[in-house]
Amino acid sequence: MISVAIDGPSGAGKSSLAKRLAKELGFIYVDTGAMYRAIGLYALRQGVDPASEQQVAQLLPQITIELRYENGAQRVILCGEDVSELIRQENVGMATSAVAAHPTVRSFLLELQRDMARKQNILMDGRDIGTVILPNATVKIFLTASAQARAERRLKELQQKGMETDFQTVLSDIEQRDYQDMNREIAPLKQAQDAVLVDTSNLDFEQSFETLRNLITSRI
Numbered sequence: 001m002i003s004v005a006i007d008g009p010s011g012a013g014k015s016s017l018a019k020r021l022a023k024e025l026g027f028i029y030v031d032t033g034a035m036y037r038a039i040g041l042y043a044l045r046q047g048v049d050p051a052s053e054q055q056v057a058q059l060l061p062q063i064t065i066e067l068r069y070e071n072g073a074q075r076v077i078l079c080g081e082d083v084s085e086l087i088r089q090e091n092v093g094m095a096t097s098a099v100a101a102h103p104t105v106r107s108f109l110l111e112l113q114r115d116m117a118r119k120q121n122i123l124m125d126g127r128d129i130g131t132v133i134l135p136n137a138t139v140k141i142f143l144t145a146s147a148q149a150r151a152e153r154r155l156k157e158l159q160q161k162g163m164e165t166d167f168q169t170v171l172s173d174i175e176q177r178d179y180q181d182m183n184r185e186i187a188p189l190k191q192a193q194d195a196v197l198v199d200t201s202n203l204d205f206e207q208s209f210e211t212l213r214n215l216i217t218s219r220i
């Protein structure tokens with residue numbers, strides 16, 4: 001089986017690029033952030049503190065997460081409910097960054113993710129795919145962009161959705177999320193030694209796509 005691991009911080013364009021690359025290659029796209037987000041949403045709904053490992057761990061036995069594919073698009077099913085849109089809310093993103101720091105949460109998802117890679121050619125994106133989940137991935141990419149560039153893109157996205165916010169708020173959310181993801185004890189966001197670094201700060205979507213496609217096809 002061929003596996004492509006794409007890791008990097010929020011807002012570097014990972015998921016939109018990964019989705020399109022997977023389609024082009026005919027691989028299954030696995031968005032691991034969506035799986036963590038489902039747990040973040042569940043914790044919020046249950047009214048538990050996302051930062052409390054003990055409280056979140058108690059919820060895990062009740063949680064089932066399934067990824068389904070409809071017309072090539074990934075749907076996230078949490079305990080039988082399609083939460084694909086709900087998990088994209090900003091407050092869910094924040095809670096998710098906290099729950100993703102707990103070792104019990106990470107080991108809960110680790111086997112599920114490895115299992116998906118055993119069965120089919122996949123392109124998986126996340127934070128620890130190249131370092132922890134698939135250390136033998138066929139191709140590893142670390143996709144990044146400056147916090148400024150990521151905040152500008154995110155602001156545009158939010159404004160297009162009609163949400164009111166400002167650049168400073170978006171930037172400080174991104175910086176806080178980066179800090180949490182890079183400084184947690186378990187599986188922090190970092191580039192695998194054998195990953196190729198791609199910085200999209202000065203690349204538009206098409207240029208980023210071409211760069212990644214050339215890189216992947218030259219290695220598989």
Ligand code: DC
Binds near residue numbers: 033037097
């Ligand atoms: O990629 P994203 O923004 O949907 O990820 C949501 C959160 O989940 C983010 O704070 C980092 C965390 N995450 C993680 O810790 N490990 C992964 N493999 C994927 C996401």
